[in-house]
Amino acid sequence: MKRVKLTVAYDGTNYCGWQVQPNGITVQEVLNRHLSELTGEEIETIGASRTDAGVHALGNVAVFDTRVRMPGEKFSFALNQRLPEDIRIQESKEVPQDFHPRYVKSEKIYEYQILNRRFPIPTERFYSHFTYVPLDVEKMREAGTYLLGEHDFKSFCGAGAQVKTTVRCIHELNIEKSGDKITIRVRGNGFLYNMVRILAGTLMEVGSRAYPPEKIKEILEAKDRKAAGPTAPARGLTLVKIEYPEELG
CATH class of the missing domain: 3.30.70.580 (Pseudouridine synthase I, catalytic domain, N-terminal subdomain)
Structure with a gap:
């Protein structure tokens, strides 16, 4: 075997x-x-x-x-x-x-794609989330700094998750814009149910100026799913890579 x-x-x-x-x-x-x-x-x-x-x-x-x-x-x-x-x-x-x-100990890398323009593009409809609301990428980046490191991400966990702990560590969170496309790239030691989609939805609230960037700290401290933003649609999310220790492939 x-x-x-x-x-x-x-x-x-x-x-x-x-x-x-x-x-x-x-x-x-x-x-x-x-x-x-x-x-x-x-x-x-x-x-x-x-x-x-x-x-x-x-x-x-x-x-x-x-x-x-x-x-x-x-x-x-x-x-x-x-x-x-x-x-x-x-x-x-x-x-x-x-x-x-x-x-086995690993790190996961996810990307969330947002198409931010006046009208949607049909060929992007399965691979990005479209919003016509202008998003301030700089404010999204500022908000992202509050998410780095080890935190209790209970506010960013979907209902019904069965986990021993909601503590996770985000090692990297980058937000890049190229033309009309905004990419949120996040790397961490593990993610809760719907966590990346809730992070994306919350960061978009910041980008639309519904939340100030510093509200992220308040959301983390609340440890309440209702405190965070909406769950972004699944179609914008891609699991890019899972990294394991080199000796195990």
């Missing part, structure tokens, strides 16, 4: 998120089915990040166990011949049997 790690990219538009569920088709369900057909075994992948419906990924991570003698690096080629066009394996490799993508 060996454990194989997959780096998975997908367009989340047509899926009810990553995790298998009874209400609709998911990325994990499709991956499990094609792996099972490929190996002749009953495969159930373990994913690193349970992205929501409509969220995209360039580098989500999953592992599975198999007795098939195919080298780990060959699974990417075999799977990509079977998977639908909106799911592609970027890398496959064998890892230690005890490697668990959720429990």
Whole structure:
């Protein structure tokens, strides 16, 4: 038995998120089915990040166990011949049997895309959140500084999350503007349910001048979801990368 790690990219538009569920088709369900057909075994992948419906990924991570003698690096080629066009394996490799993508220390990088212009662009509708309200990027950047470091992010956690602690650490938060596109890029040791989307929604409130930048400190201290801004739509969010210690891939 060996454990194989997959780096998975997908367009989340047509899926009810990553995790298998009874209400609709998911990325994990499709991956499990094609792996099972490929190996002749009953495969159930373990994913690193349970992205929501409509969220995209360039580098989500999953592992599975198999007795098939195919080298780990060959699974990417075999799977990509079977998977639908909106799911592609970027890398496959064998890892230690005890490697668990959720429990091994890692950092995740997310990007949230905002299209900020007078009218929407149809080709951007699945990959960015459109708003015609002018956003002040400098004020958004100022607000972002209050989010850096370790905090209790309970105010930025969606309802229904089952976690032992709402304390997380954000190592980097950059906000860049190129033309009409604003990109919020955040890197941290873990994120709560809907956390990045709530961060984006709250930063947009600052950008529209509904909140002053320093209100972020007040929101953190409140430890109350009602204190923060709205949850930004899923379509603007992409899981860019999950970084693990080098020796584990």
